[in-house]
């Protein structure tokens with residue numbers, strides 16, 4: 001595909017920003033060929049410009065969605081960055097489980113779940129280390145902008161390459177079945193989760209509140225006003241005493257200073273204190 005021209009890159013950038021809040025920088029022009037080349041060729045366009053022009057002029061909603069999804073980075077892994085998951089295991093889950101022992105309910109939302117590894121990491125952790133919660137009312141929700149990522153998360157089938165990214169051997173042995181070149185997560189774990197598409201910038205957030213929200217490695221793609229908007233909206237969806245985890249390079253500082261970071265064991269978390 002002929003490289004995209006600067007004027008069409010600007011149009012692509014505006015489209016992606018308008019629909020997702022994701023800010024593409026000019027250094028990311030190089031991503032266009034890798035991410036849109038296949039789609040352009042499939043639709044008979046020899047240039048990226050042709051694809052973008054057609055998507056914008058035709059107003060084809062489905063095509064615009066596909067382009068935005070292709071430009072979103074879905075990079076993820078099991079127990080990503082490990083320290084926040086250690087905090088979950090050693091601090092947040094024990095505290096919540098003891099505090100909510102009477103209610104016997106627990107809710108976790110992976111708010112930019114990509115293909116599901118983040119939410120499944122929590123689901124396996126609960127089953128493995130806190131089997132008492134199997135009798136509880138546990139709500140595990142994964143949402144993402146990207147429909148193809150959500151479809152994959154729902155299936156719970158992962159390639160060998162994906163399996164090799166951070167999954168402890170004991171979890172592999174206990175929770176996965178080999179399917180030719182792929183691995184499928186156990187039905188037991190899969191059926192405890194729910195995945196659905198949700199755009200954090202434009203959609204209504206789930207009506208109920210959560211005990212733990214993982215909003216990890218998505219704010220980095222937004223500008224400051226969008227980060228603030230999403231953080232405030234997410235914070236309003238935390239129960240009093242609930243916990244928020246961001247990605248290791250993300251922060252509330254200078255964006256939503258009332259959401260105060262707490263450092264512990266090499267990771268940062270945010271806890272909503274009741275009034």
Ligand SMILES: C[S@@+](CC[C@H](N)C(=O)[O-])C[C@H]1O[C@@H](n2cnc3c(N)ncnc32)[C@H](O)[C@@H]1O
Nearest residue numbers: 020072074076112114145146199200216217218
């Ligand atoms: C880098 S992945 C992070 C996945 C996972 N949270 C992790 O940390 O491994 C970023 C995800 O954010 C999603 N995303 C980007 N903009 C979004 C938006 N406006 N609403 C919901 N999800 C969005 C992308 O589709 C992508 O799957």
